[in-house]
Amino acid sequence: MATERLVVVGGDAAGMSAASQARRLQGPQELEIVAFERGRFTSYSACGIPYWVGGLVAERDDLIARTPEEHRARDIDLRTRTEVVELDLPGSRVRARDLDGGSEYWTHYDKLVLATGARPVRPRLPGIGAHGIQTLDDGRRLVDALERTRGRRAVVVGAGYIGVEMAEALVLRGYEVTVLHRGEQPMATLDPDMGGLVHTAMNRMGIVTVAGAEVTEILADEEGRARAVTTSAGEEYPADVVVLGIGVEPRTALARAAGLPLGPSGGILTDLSMRVRGHENVWAGGDCVEVLDLVAGRTRHIPLGTHANKHGQVIGSGAGGGYATFPGVVGTAVSKVCDLEIARTGLRERDALEAGLRFVTATITSTNTAGYYPGATEMTVKMLAERRTGRLLGVQIVGGAGSAKRVDIAAVALTAGMTVEQVVSLDLGYAPPFSPVWDPVLVAARKAVSAVRAAGV
Amino acid sequence: MATERLVVVGGDAAGMSAASQARRLQGPQELEIVAFERGRFTSYSACGIPYWVGGLVAERDDLIARTPEEHRARDIDLRTRTEVVELDLPGSRVRARDLDGGSEYWTHYDKLVLATGARPVRPRLPGIGAHGIQTLDDGRRLVDALERTRGRRAVVVGAGYIGVEMAEALVLRGYEVTVLHRGEQPMATLDPDMGGLVHTAMNRMGIVTVAGAEVTEILADEEGRARAVTTSAGEEYPADVVVLGIGVEPRTALARAAGLPLGPSGGILTDLSMRVRGHENVWAGGDCVEVLDLVAGRTRHIPLGTHANKHGQVIGSGAGGGYATFPGVVGTAVSKVCDLEIARTGLRERDALEAGLRFVTATITSTNTAGYYPGATEMTVKMLAERRTGRLLGVQIVGGAGSAKRVDIAAVALTAGMTVEQVVSLDLGYAPPFSPVWDPVLVAARKAVSAVRAAGV
Numbered sequence: 001m002a003t004e005r006l007v008v009v010g011g012d013a014a015g016m017s018a019a020s021q022a023r024r025l026q027g028p029q030e031l032e033i034v035a036f037e038r039g040r041f042t043s044y045s046a047c048g049i050p051y052w053v054g055g056l057v058a059e060r061d062d063l064i065a066r067t068p069e070e071h072r073a074r075d076i077d078l079r080t081r082t083e084v085v086e087l088d089l090p091g092s093r094v095r096a097r098d099l100d101g102g103s104e105y106w107t108h109y110d111k112l113v114l115a116t117g118a119r120p121v122r123p124r125l126p127g128i129g130a131h132g133i134q135t136l137d138d139g140r141r142l143v144d145a146l147e148r149t150r151g152r153r154a155v156v157v158g159a160g161y162i163g164v165e166m167a168e169a170l171v172l173r174g175y176e177v178t179v180l181h182r183g184e185q186p187m188a189t190l191d192p193d194m195g196g197l198v199h200t201a202m203n204r205m206g207i208v209t210v211a212g213a214e215v216t217e218i219l220a221d222e223e224g225r226a227r228a229v230t231t232s233a234g235e236e237y238p239a240d241v242v243v244l245g246i247g248v249e250p251r252t253a254l255a256r257a258a259g260l261p262l263g264p265s266g267g268i269l270t271d272l273s274m275r276v277r278g279h280e281n282v283w284a285g286g287d288c289v290e291v292l293d294l295v296a297g298r299t300r301h302i303p304l305g306t307h308a309n310k311h312g313q314v315i316g317s318g319a320g321g322g323y324a325t326f327p328g329v330v331g332t333a334v335s336k337v338c339d340l341e342i343a344r345t346g347l348r349e350r351d352a353l354e355a356g357l358r359f360v361t362a363t364i365t366s367t368n369t370a371g372y373y374p375g376a377t378e379m380t381v382k383m384l385a386e387r388r389t390g391r392l393l394g395v396q397i398v399g400g401a402g403s404a405k406r407v408d409i410a411a412v413a414l415t416a417g418m419t420v421e422q423v424v425s426l427d428l429g430y431a432p433p434f435s436p437v438w439d440p441v442l443v444a445a446r447k448a449v450s451a452v453r454a455a456g457v
Numbered sequence: 458m459a460t461e462r463l464v465v466v467g468g469d470a471a472g473m474s475a476a477s478q479a480r481r482l483q484g485p486q487e488l489e490i491v492a493f494e495r496g497r498f499t500s501y502s503a504c505g506i507p508y509w510v511g512g513l514v515a516e517r518d519d520l521i522a523r524t525p526e527e528h529r530a531r532d533i534d535l536r537t538r539t540e541v542v543e544l545d546l547p548g549s550r551v552r553a554r555d556l557d558g559g560s561e562y563w564t565h566y567d568k569l570v571l572a573t574g575a576r577p578v579r580p581r582l583p584g585i586g587a588h589g590i591q592t593l594d595d596g597r598r599l600v601d602a603l604e605r606t607r608g609r610r611a612v613v614v615g616a617g618y619i620g621v622e623m624a625e626a627l628v629l630r631g632y633e634v635t636v637l638h639r640g641e642q643p644m645a646t647l648d649p650d651m652g653g654l655v656h657t658a659m660n661r662m663g664i665v666t667v668a669g670a671e672v673t674e675i676l677a678d679e680e681g682r683a684r685a686v687t688t689s690a691g692e693e694y695p696a697d698v699v700v701l702g703i704g705v706e707p708r709t710a711l712a713r714a715a716g717l718p719l720g721p722s723g724g725i726l727t728d729l730s731m732r733v734r735g736h737e738n739v740w741a742g743g744d745c746v747e748v749l750d751l752v753a754g755r756t757r758h759i760p761l762g763t764h765a766n767k768h769g770q771v772i773g774s775g776a777g778g779g780y781a782t783f784p785g786v787v788g789t790a791v792s793k794v795c796d797l798e799i800a801r802t803g804l805r806e807r808d809a810l811e812a813g814l815r816f817v818t819a820t821i822t823s824t825n826t827a828g829y830y831p832g833a834t835e836m837t838v839k840m841l842a843e844r845r846t847g848r849l850l851g852v853q854i855v856g857g858a859g860s861a862k863r864v865d866i867a868a869v870a871l872t873a874g875m876t877v878e879q880v881v882s883l884d885l886g887y888a889p890p891f892s893p894v895w896d897p898v899l900v901a902a903r904k905a906v907s908a909v910r911a912a913g914v
Contacts, residue, residue, distance in 0.1 A: 013894070048829055048889050062829035065894075161888075305894045306887035313903075327882050334886035343886055372505055372519035402862060405892070408885045409865045415883060416873030425784050426872060428865045429791035429800055430763035431618075432505050435862070437470070437522075437762045446770075 004031050006319050007094055007109035009084045009254070011037025012044055013305050014286025015115030016066065017312020018319060019076050025320030028075040034107065035076055036096055038083040042068050047305045049139040050162070053146065054169030060140060087112075087258040089282070111281050111319045114255060114268065115312070118248035118287035118303045127218030132226040135244045145241060152176055155229045155239035157215055159186035161335045163245030164198070167207050168337050170243070177206075178237050180213035180229065189333060190396050191348045193363065194382055197398040201340040210235070218242060248303050250288045263290035265301035272325040274315045283319060285311025285326075292328035295346045295393060295414055296355040302329060330414040331394075334404035339377075343407035346394025346414045347384060358387040360455050362447035366440035368402040370432035379403050381444035383410075383420065390419040390452040395441070402434070409441050420448040461488050463776050464551055464566035466541045466711070468494025469501055470762050471743025472572030473523065474769020475776060476533050482777030485532040491564065492533055493553055495540045499525050504762045506596040507619070510603065511626030517597060544569070544715040546739070568738050568776045571712060571725065572769070575705035575744035575760045584675030589683040590699045602698060609633055612686045612696035614672055616643030618792045620702030621655070624664050625794050627700070634663075635694050637670035637686065646790060647853050648805045650820065651839055654855040658797040667692070675699060705760050707745045720747035722758035729782040731772045740776060742768025742783075749785030752803045752850060752871055753812040759786060787871040788851075791861035796834075800864035803851030803871045804841060815844040817912050819904035823897035825859040827889035836860045838901035840867075840877065847876040847909040852898070859891065866898050877905040 006022055008015045019035050043065040051057045071078045086095040097104045120135035134142040154170045156163050159181035170177045185195030186209055202209050214232040221227045229237045250267040261269040261277045267290035269277045276282040286308035290299035310326055317324035332345040352359045363382040377400025384393040395410035397403045413423050423445035430437060463479055465472045476492050500522040508514045528535045543552040554561045577592035579585060591599040611627045613620050616638035627634045642652030643666055659666050671689040678684045686694045707724040718726040718734045724747035726734045733739040743765035747756035767783055774781035789802040809816045819840045824833040834857025841850040852867035854860045870880050880902035887894060
């Protein structure tokens with residue numbers, strides 16, 4: 001009956017969005033949809049795990065956007081606990097393994113979607129196999145471990161978004177938290193001067209941060225449970241629980257084995273309609289692909305739920321006989337540590353250098369609301385602009401309430417290719433509870449305009 | 458010594474920003490700057506008055522960005538309590554009156570800046586002269602009146618930004634508040650469907666709102682104090698204090714008498730460098746001018762402190778021998794009533810009709826944060842897009858924390874002339890404490906894309 005068969009590998013944000021959107025466009029008479037997922041859940045908000053760990057979100061189920069049953073009710077043949085272990089592109093088929101029963105079978109596709117996600121990096125270190133070393137890969141195991149240990153001391157390795165969010169979550173759970181990170185400052189997704197503000201805030205909330213820390217070993221007790229982390233500086237940090245937050249990498253073993261094109265970060269390379277380059281009937285999206293960075297003019301691996309959902313939407317449109325594209329990203333990311341909001345978009349200094357751009361920077365500190373409004377807190381904005389043209393290149397913001405989403409102003413301006421002079425004239429929302437009369441982003445832009453002028457060509 | 462003389466009429470945001478910026482570019486040897494201000498204060502944040510009235514801002518002085526003394530210390534010859542009563546453009550001079558001494562004098566200018574602001578509309582009604590009828594024109598008098606009456610019942614006439622903000626301020630002061638407004642819903646700066654959400658929220662916080670109310674008379678007691686407001690429906694609303702918030706109009710009597718060009722709303726018309734059209738050495742800015750609405754393609758009177766400050770900056774650059782322009786506005790405005798945030802940018806339905814545009818609308822309700830994040834509240838976004846082209850025309854937002862400044866996304870997109878399809882692809886900040894994985898603005902844009910497609914040409 002069905003004229004075509006769509007096979008989706010991976011049942012999370014990108015995969016299930018793609019399946020759902022394709023189903024919206026074509027009914028089961030036109031398109032059969034089979035989706036394979038290794039786990040028991042689908043459409044799971046991994047981004048919510050730190051808040052579940054921190055106790056802000058009560059139930060894991062709250063993080064599930066749509067259950068397997070809901071997908072099945074929409075005529076998607078969803079096979080959970082089933083892993084795709086091989087792609088046969090010339091044969092237009094995939095080999096699937098039932099993880100509970102152990103049986104394997106080949107199944108045919110007309111259209112294939114790869115949404116295999118990313119996996120947390122686990123460095124090869126002595127002792128890394130000890131019990132009590134957690135990643136966000138399995139939130140349940142992490143929460144169980146925290147409930148079991150009820151320890152007082154946690155060591156977080158890594159101070160990116162996940163590391164910082166996990167540090168906050170562990171503080172909320174009553175742990176004494178030490179964050180070990182390699183760089184000069186936490187949040188290496190910011191320039192070090194801005195990361196320094198995060199550093200100060202983390203210390204103020206009682207989190208110990210250790211810069212330039214190279215972890216050398218995990219020490220375990222007689223029962224094989226992690227009890228301390230050592231660094232190349234010879235320090236030993238006692239830990240009842242160790243959380244690794246040193247990033248993720250695209251999960252692309254299947255794609256690599258099948259000879260699909262991979263980028264410099266190991267992510268699958270696609271065209272603007274999220275088709276795998278050179279493969280008309282194969283799409284890929286979510287944390288397993290690289291995306292085009294519109295400001296730097298190169299692809300990057302940026303694992304973020306919001307991109308995964310957009311990819312799924314675009315893929316589902318294409319696979320369902322429609323048309324949509326994902327033009328790329330500008331590198332927007334937001335986060336928080338307690339009351340401190342952290343945001344970036346576009347290029348940091350090192351990105352701009354790497355992209356071959358000459359630039360000026362401008363950093364200002366203002367307030368999130370009118371200065372006289374009760375509860376006004378500081379907001380620091382750093383802006384990068386291209387020297388000759390004055391084109392906006394990037395913005396970083398650290399501050400109180402309202403700081404994070406303010407970066408959206410710059411994200412849109414970057415997408416539109418605006419100069420900092422154009423940014424100064426933007427008609428942004430002003431009222432005393434929401435902004436000083438000159439929004440902090442505009443104040444930064446004014447300073448950037450002066451810097452561009454002073455720099456000449 | 459000084460080669461040129463700059464005279465500034467009006468010592469508030471636009472005027473004093475202009476004076477300050479000109480002084481930054483040219484020292485007193487090059488440019489003498491004389492500024493006339495009727496009141497005792499300068500650079501006063503009128504936008505902050507509702508928060509002072511509501512008790513959120515303790516002291517009036519908190520609302521003063523820069524005192525007369527500070528301006529004088531920067532070599533600006535500031536003459537407070539001095540009103541300019543006549544412009545002699547052919548003679549390049551203005552006539553000033555010392556409001557305390559009563560003396561008058563002519564003074565010469567090479568360059569003239571008009572920043573005479575706006576004044577609250579006071580309708581011609583029986584009883585309008587009664588004591589206890591307040592506007593925001595004199596915040597001190599209003600606060601004194603409230604402290605004197607310590608009444609229980611307040612009537613606010615008008616439900617625009619000022620009316621709504623004043624209603625909240627009076628609630629905070631313990632008044633029973635009734636808001637009388639002409640339109641179908643409060644906040645006529647929004648379409649009625651969105652204004653209805655504000656209506657509901659105001660009622661929920663105990664504010665009585667009366668739609669379609671035409672005030673006919675202010676009734677006074679024997680001592681001439683307002684005691685009630687009557688409407689054409691024959692209703693009588695008892696009041697210990699009456700606050701008028703029915704808008705402001707450009708204060709342009711001087712400009713009109715001097716024959717300067719005025720627009721349809723009575724505001725002075727300028728070119729893009731804020732020079733008065735046809736007058737090379739006369740600038741005007743702030744609440745006394747009309748600004749170009751970039752979306753509607755016409756001038757409007759939009760009195761807002763943020764525009765006034767930008768105008769001042771541009772004027773000061775020009776008058777100080779530099780160069781800057783104010784390209785126009787897209788009509789962004791934000792406000793709040795208690796926890797409800799209200800925002801708009803671009804065109805409402807009636808604006809689009811008036812501009813001759815064919816459009817579709819899309820309205821969605823989502824949440825300000827990830828749905829599972831604690832404290833998630835509703836956010837409703839309405840979007841207008843041009844039918845044939847899909848160009849974004851306007852956005853209105855009503856909802857919980859984070860709703861108001863989200864309108865900036867649309868403000869930048871409008872400035873860039875983006876289509877709603879381009880908006881869908883924007884790389885906006887996502888993390889569970891700040892946004893669902895699809896930002897509400899993107900959800901609205903997705904629906905608008907569908908509406909544009911469904912509408913065809």
